[in-house]
Amino acid sequence: AEKKRIAVLPGDGIGPEIVDESVKVIKETGKQFGYDFECSFGMVGGGAIERLKNPLPEETLTLCRNSDAVLLGAVGGPRWDSNPPHLRPEKALLGLRQELGLFANLRPATLFPGLEKSSSLKPEVLEGVDLLVVRELTGGIYFGEKYTEETGEGARATDTLVYYEHEIERIVRRAFRLAKGRRRRITSVDKANVLESSRLWRRVVDRVSKDFPEVRVQHMLVDNCAMQIISRPADFDVIVTENMFGDILSDEAAMLTGSIGMLPSASLGKGPLGLYEPVHGSAPDLAGQGVANPIAAILSSAMMFRHSFHDEEAARAIESAVKKVLSSGARTTDIALAGSLALSTEEFGDRVCEAL
């Protein structure tokens, strides 16, 4: 059996509950596909702030560095919302991305059959939606110099958006490779009519595109993209964009399908090490009641098999199992409709394991 080390970071709120189900599914999949998993748990986010006064303790980072993949639940909660920046749970996410060099964030937005009702978009607009946002994750305005200073005219705050050509090139190449395995269409999103970094971005996309003649490229301004995602979402295949635009557009796209509680994400670097987490947050108000929806966490583990273990077959097995359970009418309470069966977090995880 192939030995793999997984760092498991449950985090805050519903994080631990959904991660438990994901781990269960990972182990079941491992049995069937010949893996020998070693799962080690680490502290991250609010819990780590409470116990170690550090949202991302050094030992957690070391654990991740010595692993083949990282599974994260969610971080954050109102208790830490007014903390100073370095003592906030989100700092852990930013730290993990930067320290592990996870520059490529993959956020698919797909339709789950039977869940059209929970979307605010018309079913005919949603038909055929299957898009993947590829967001740059370790550069741009997130990591540039930032400071506030007192001036003769009052306080002045500065943030800096910086991109090196090579930072743009690696994410763009990743997006092109992903598009090759999909519908071979890329929309590169920028604000080239205003930003210098966007003009560099556009130049790099045009250059890289020459190496992928089979992929059709389109440039789109970010404001226009925010409109097109609503009006004709099915026309998109891969969207590639810089960090902040990706943050906004991927959340917008995730909302399309009305299933934000069900969407997974992967954050990848140069090597096989990746971090896998649900798109949704820690939902502290739902924690501890057994009502959280574990689907996003479970589908994140499917992405783990795909991108860190390069095992497409196992990934598809998990995805099919989730679909099968949903087709049977089973739901967690957040997506339960009148007449459907509402399962607990744990029951839902068990069903997926059975379906595998």
Added chain:
Amino acid sequence: AEKKRIAVLPGDGIGPEIVDESVKVIKETGKQFGYDFECSFGMVGGGAIERLKNPLPEETLTLCRNSDAVLLGAVGGPRWDSNPPHLRPEKALLGLRQELGLFANLRPATLFPGLEKSSSLKPEVLEGVDLLVVRELTGGIYFGEKYTEETGEGARATDTLVYYEHEIERIVRRAFRLAKGRRRRITSVDKANVLESSRLWRRVVDRVSKDFPEVRVQHMLVDNCAMQIISRPADFDVIVTENMFGDILSDEAAMLTGSIGMLPSASLGKGPLGLYEPVHGSAPDLAGQGVANPIAAILSSAMMFRHSFHDEEAARAIESAVKKVLSSGARTTDIALAGSLALSTEEFGDRVCEAL
């Protein structure tokens, strides 16, 4: 009669056609409400680049400075898309905003009865949508230092997002005053978990809010807002945010109602001088055919009466006239449905004048 000077900048594409109808409506309204208008035409955008090699000629700026209000059609077209930045039509918009000190961009997104069908959102989600995006327009990353340099590691591009406290304060106060006259709710949108400028923004909002105890304030992260605008748009009243976030979110919000061709905007400064323009672009492919929808331009003139001439009655008269014409079933081709009457740009403008 009250004398007012209006600078009319038709611009490119369908700009001239729709501006003609708007001027017609302004004159008719002026007759009824006792104004004596002097309309002077100026060059802007692509046309000005062709003739004067300058998207915003000095004489146009002077004309605007000597006017009580500016009516703009639209600028831009494929012919100028690959020009260097200083020879691009958009430069005119940025220049007008900065030179005239138009720091507050008001973009209402409202529902037109009978047009729900053209939205991609479900009618039940759209019910009651009536939101106003108040976007900061002369600061932030649009106007900060920007450059690309060669380094030992290849090209590096930098953009700078800068806000002075007083720049934030004036736009936030404007938004609070506007909220007072509406449903008294403000959503201030930022990315305070990442950006230094957002943390300053949040502090200023909290301070200013003390002067408006009757207005309910809520802070929202921009990624979350991009989701909420789709999932529960009717819950928003006034959204106030910085320049780039406002660019993205106002376009997203405009798309909600499926009537981007019908939404007006106002850009205001300290004094009464304001610039009024449709949210939509120059649509060069539709130019010269008499099929353009003049509603956004006409409603922009209603905003002109409201914000530059402080004449709420005249503004409402124009808005009611547009609604009356729509209720009669009249449409321009872009929004015509089977069985409805498709009018030309000019015919539609005439109908509005009759309805006044």
